[in-house]
Amino acid sequence: MNIKIKEIFQTDYISRQAGEKLRFMILKAIQEKKKIVLDFKDLIVASTSFFDEGIAKLVDEKVSVDEFGNFIEIINLNKNDKKVLDKVTDYRGFNLSFKQAHPWRLCPIGEHWVKEHPRSSSRGVSTVVDGHCRKNPKGKDVITAEELVEIANKHFQQIKKLPSTKSLKFEDGNKYDAVIGGWCEYWNNILKPKIDLDPDLIKALIASESGFQAVPKGPKGHKAIGIMQLMPETVKYLGRNGRELKDHFVELDTKDAENPTINIAAGVRWLFRKYELLEYKLKRTPTWEEVLYDYKGFTGSKTELAKKSKLILDGFLKELKQ
Amino acid sequence: MSCLRINIHMQTFSLPRVLGSERLDTVLSLLFSLRDEEVIHVDWSKVQKIEPAGLAILSILFDQSIEKKCKLIHENIKPVLKKKYPLILFTDEKFSQLPSPMLHDFNRPNAFLLCCQGGVDLRYKENLARSFFNLDEDLLFSVQLVFNELIQNAVDHSTSERYYIYFGLEDDEVHFGVLDMGVSLPAKMEQKYNAIDDINYLELSLKEGISTRRQRVGGLGLFHTFHMIQGLMGKFVFISRDGQIRRYFSQRKVNRMKLKHRLNGTWVMFTFKN
Numbered sequence: 016m017n018i019k020i021k022e023i024f025q026t027d028y029i030s031r032q033a034g035e036k037l038r039f040m041i042l043k044a045i046q047e048k049k050k051i052v053l054d055f056k057d058l059i060v061a062s063t064s065f066f067d068e069g070i071a072k073l074v075d076e077k078v079s080v081d082e083f084g085n086f087i088e089i090i091n092l093n094k095n096d097k098k099v100l101d102k103v104t105d106y107r108g109f110n111l112s113f114k115q116a117h118p119w120r121l122c123p124i125g126e127h128w129v130k131e132h133p134r135s136s137s138r139g140v141s142t143v144v145d146g147h148c149r150k151n152p153k154g155k156d157v158i159t160a161e162e163l164v165e166i167a168n169k170h171f172q173q174i175k176k177l178p179s180t181k182s183l184k185f186e187d188g189n190k191y192d193a194v195i196g197g198w199c200e201y202w203n204n205i206l207k208p209k210i211d212l213d214p215d216l217i218k219a220l221i222a223s224e225s226g227f228q229a230v231p232k233g234p235k236g237h238k239a240i241g242i243m244q245l246m247p248e249t250v251k252y253l254g255r256n257g258r259e260l261k262d263h264f265v266e267l268d269t270k271d272a273e274n275p276t277i278n279i280a281a282g283v284r285w286l287f288r289k290y291e292l293l294e295y296k297l298k299r300t301p302t303w304e305e306v307l308y309d310y311k312g313f314t315g316s317k318t319e320l321a322k323k324s325k326l327i328l329d330g331f332l333k334e335l336k337q
Numbered sequence: 338m339s340c341l342r343i344n345i346h347m348q349t350f351s352l353p354r355v356l357g358s359e360r361l362d363t364v365l366s367l368l369f370s371l372r373d374e375e376v377i378h379v380d381w382s383k384v385q386k387i388e389p390a391g392l393a394i395l396s397i398l399f400d401q402s403i404e405k406k407c408k409l410i411h412e413n414i415k416p417v418l419k420k421k422y423p424l425i426l427f428t429d430e431k432f433s434q435l436p437s438p439m440l441h442d443f444n445r446p447n448a449f450l451l452c453c454q455g456g457v458d459l460r461y462k463e464n465l466a467r468s469f470f471n472l473d474e475d476l477l478f479s480v481q482l483v484f485n486e487l488i489q490n491a492v493d494h495s496t497s498e499r500y501y502i503y504f505g506l507e508d509d510e511v512h513f514g515v516l517d518m519g520v521s522l523p524a525k526m527e528q529k530y531n532a533i534d535d536i537n538y539l540e541l542s543l544k545e546g547i548s549t550r551r552q553r554v555g556g557l558g559l560f561h562t563f564h565m566i567q568g569l570m571g572k573f574v575f576i577s578r579d580g581q582i583r584r585y586f587s588q589r590k591v592n593r594m595k596l597k598h599r600l601n602g603t604w605v606m607f608t609f610k611n
Contacts, residue, residue, distance in 0.1 A: 027456075027459070029485040061484075064485070064486070
């Protein structure tokens with residue numbers, strides 16, 4: 016049964032009374048084991064009370080997240096309303112399965128993928144445990160290096176938006192196009208920026224950072240890792256212990272980061288974090304080009320090297336756009 | 338022949354240059370005096386501008402003067418103001434009881450005022466969609482989030498039955514708020530919580546998990562809403578009974594003051610950079 020929220024809650028879809036009505040509808044569906052679809056089409060709810068009373072408080076009715084997921088589907092929810100719903104459900108400890116991550120993900124949000132690994136029992140018998148999802152104590156979205164590789168292997172053959180086919184005169188210039196397109200699509204879907212990140216920008220960035228070499232040669236003491244030249248500190252910041260991100264963590268170590276597929280995934284994620292920081296700094300929405308300059312450390316820098324590097328990057332961007 | 342002279346004490350209040358969320362002392366003093374006076378003179382000679390918050394305040398002044406049976410005599414109103422703001426306050430019509438809330442409604446391309454009565458009223462969404470659709474999507478969402486929370490507060494806690502919603506765009510600033518003249522927030526809060534004064538009751542109401550609700554308990558209060566809008570640069574004015582809080586998000590500054598004249602109601606007013 017499809018419940019159009021706008022029609023059912025015509026005059027009031029913000030109050031706790033309205034939320035209570037929704038909760039009773041959900042409870043009835045679960046008790047009768049009937050599937051219902053809550054359709055939020057053409058509606059901006061913008062109410063903590065409605066979502067709290069209607070959905071988050073199901074936790075007080077002893078409804079499990081699994082039960083909710085089995086019978087209730089939420090569709091056409093505005094991205095800002097989704098944030099409000101996430102916030103109030105997190106507050107009540109009701110981590111919804113509908114917050115199930117991207118369709119490519121192996122685990123729902125709140126769990127992360129652990130690859131196949133050996134386990135020794137107390138009797139000394141060694142067994143192999145299949146890859147499985149493991150719960151995160153705080154219920155946040157965590158993606159591991161193993162899952163990044165799995166996703167790329169399974170889904171990156173059918174990416175719709177790929178970067179330009181121009182190789183920018185590099186031998187491996189087109190080698191990572193699917194990976195670049197794939198991770199741009201993934202993080203655009205997850206983090207929903209006002210303007211989607213264009214894969215061409217990542218291609219130009221990689222060209223300027225490493226020239227598409229998975230292990231680029233650098234001067235002695237050069238610490239940056241892999242194709243997008245991530246700093247070891249950045250790799251740390253992206254994880255749960257990095258104290259930099261609030262959600263959508265990328266859990267990997269410096270060894271994992273050498274893999275170009277993982278490196279690009281992490282680099283694009285870091286670029287989105289740079290976007291947030293720059294937005295705060297500039298007090299306006301930055302352009303993605305400005306974010307690239309910030310990634311490369313050009314913001315506020317007046318050195319000759321910065322000017323030269325900026326020219327090179329702009330050159331690549333221009334060539335890809337032609 | 339003896340002559341009987343009667344001295345009638347008549348107060349005159351001079352309104353400030355800009356009627357809005359700033360410089361509220363005169364307006365609050367005037368509102369406070371309505372219950373004790375039969376006639377009050379209101380001098381408009383200094384008034385040059387009415388901000389969106391001022392529209393709501395004037396509607397309240399009008400309604401309160403009828404409820405308190407105090408005659409307001411408006412003097413020295415500039416004709417340009419009357420023309421620009423065709424408010425019920427400026428009409429010559431006499432009302433012996435509160436007029437229909439619809440008569441307060443004010444609609445202009447850059448501002449609107451809605452007087453709502455008898456429960457949750459979401460007409461403001463139509464006004465926003467009609468006149469302000471080109472504002473930033475996230476900003477409009479934050480405005481709705483605040484409106485919805487405040488509308489519920491006005492409906493659930495205030496017994497005034499009437500509340501006033503305003504929204505406007507002026508000098509690249511977004512002004513919006515919800516005002517009511519019901520049971521004040523501290524009066525409602527003190528039924529459930531203990532605080533040393535009204536300023537502390539207002540502060541308490543913004544904290545996590547604080548709610549005066551008796552049915553459907555365990556609300557989230559204003560905390561989550563405020564948490565979500567703190568990223569917007571702007572100002573927030575919160576007045577109820579004897580307390581006043583002015584929070585400046587961009588400067589991370591808060592002014593907490595005792596009001597000189599009690600407000601029997603709750604006014605929450607925001608100003609954000611567009």
